[in-house]
């Protein structure tokens with residue numbers, strides 16, 4: 594398993610007794626709780642530890658979980674949910690197939706009535722997992738093409754497919770009564786996104802799909818994002834979706850005009866994106882990767 598920076602810091606803190614940070618508060622946080630389990634409104638909230646943000650709805654009449662992170666973090670999610678209710682998970686949704694959203698399915702399946710995802714999500718997850726057959730996986734037990742919904746406890750929950758974007762199998766899960774929607778990795782809030790062209794993702798289609806999402810939800814909808822540049826930006830409003838769409842539009846437009854000027858892929862990938870010079874990377878090389886993906890997509894068409 595790949596050791597992430599966060600894992601490394603955690604290990605570093607444990608080995609050095611916290612002096613590594615010079616902060617006992619931070620040390621004790623890492624020791625006692627490595628995750629955040631936070632309510633937003635109407636018994637709906639987010640869980641963050643490692644991987645894509647998990648959304649949850651927990652009452653004594655119904656429990657919904659959106660995305661699964663990893664088996665070891667999904668275990669912490671279950672412990673936190675059990676503080677709120679003894680009700681089992683009625684539905685576990687996967688917003689899309691990426692491992693940081695689905696690897697925990699294998700742990701959560703024993704607590705969940707069903708796992709629901711878009712048909713392409715399941716197909717892409719199975720395709721990916723063939724490359725690593727040693728790793729046990731669990732897949733959606735119910736798939737949909739356009740939309741799937743259910744009344745769970747006091748919430749009407751609807752999953753909807755708007756078209757290819759980050760992958761070809763992203764869906765949005767909406768708690769209609771609370772008006773909270775989890776958009777998975779359709780939004781990387783205020784940071785460069787990962788564009789999965791091998792998984793059917795496309796900058797141009799992502800731009801179009803976000804347009805449909807902006808039209809479908811309202812200014813009052815509270816959104817949960819799969820990733821963000823900081824913890825506090827993991828939730829937001831339709832304005833954040835508009836920003837994300839503007840970024841994708843600017844990226845495609847800029848690279849298209851650079852290609853027209855006869856610039857090479859290397860030259861294009863080394864420069865800034867006009868209007869987004871202050872956008873921060875979550876991993877080194879993210880901006881370059883975005884520019885290269887845009888180049889490949891535009892040259893291929």
Ligand SMILES: [Zn+2]
Pocket residue numbers: 689691759778787
């Ligand atoms: Zn993803």
